[in-house]
Amino acid sequence: MNTLTSTSLCNYQVSRFPSNISNQRNISPFNTSFPTKICFKVYANANANELEAEQKQELEAQPKEATKPSTISATAPLDKDLKKVVQKTAATFAPRASTASKNPAVPGSVLYTVFEVQAYACMLLGGVLSYNLIFPSNEPDLWRLMGMWSIWMFTIPSLRARDCSKNEKEALNYLFLLVPLLNVTIPFFVKSFAVVWSADTVAFFAMYAWKLGWLQRED
Missing domain, CATH: 1.20.58 (Methane Monooxygenase Hydroxylase; Chain G, domain 1)
Known part of the structure; x- marks a missing residue:
């Protein structure tokens, strides 16, 4: 034309x-x-x-072709930002070494073993207290309350005091913030010290399995 x-x-x-x-x-x-x-x-x-x-x-x-990879790569910055926030919060409020020298609790040392045994012993003792097996009482008391908070007060700080790997330190930083949320939220629905301690224990091992790749090793 x-x-x-x-x-x-x-x-x-x-x-x-x-x-x-x-x-x-x-x-x-x-x-x-x-x-x-x-x-x-x-x-x-x-x-x-x-x-x-x-x-x-x-x-x-x-633009239609460019939006596909951008949505996939958008999750990476969110994960990095979350790790930074958790690391800063845990480093601010969680117990840490009083000196700037190198941590002597290296793997294979006696101090490393002491912190590890202390952490899991406090976890077991907290479970016994939460289930009302030691110093039994029909009313909520200090012993059962200590047992409910034993993982957050003793287990996590003892494990963080060691010279652990980067993935384990990230798991402990997440647990330091997650366990208090569980301990405060669960009593609104179930008023039981044993349920709270059980939820903390499940969260503890689930976080370790995620960060340390236990499930991948089994496969």
């Missing part, structure tokens, strides 16, 4: 000039090229419109 309109315009413009125009000496032959310029402009505008339409289609197709 563009070529037909361009040729028709050429014929129309040429027909307007008189037939004796080539016989005149004062008029240069270059003046007869004026209609061809008009034809070229019309044809060029048609091609330009087609190029603009193709460019618009390409620009509309590019």
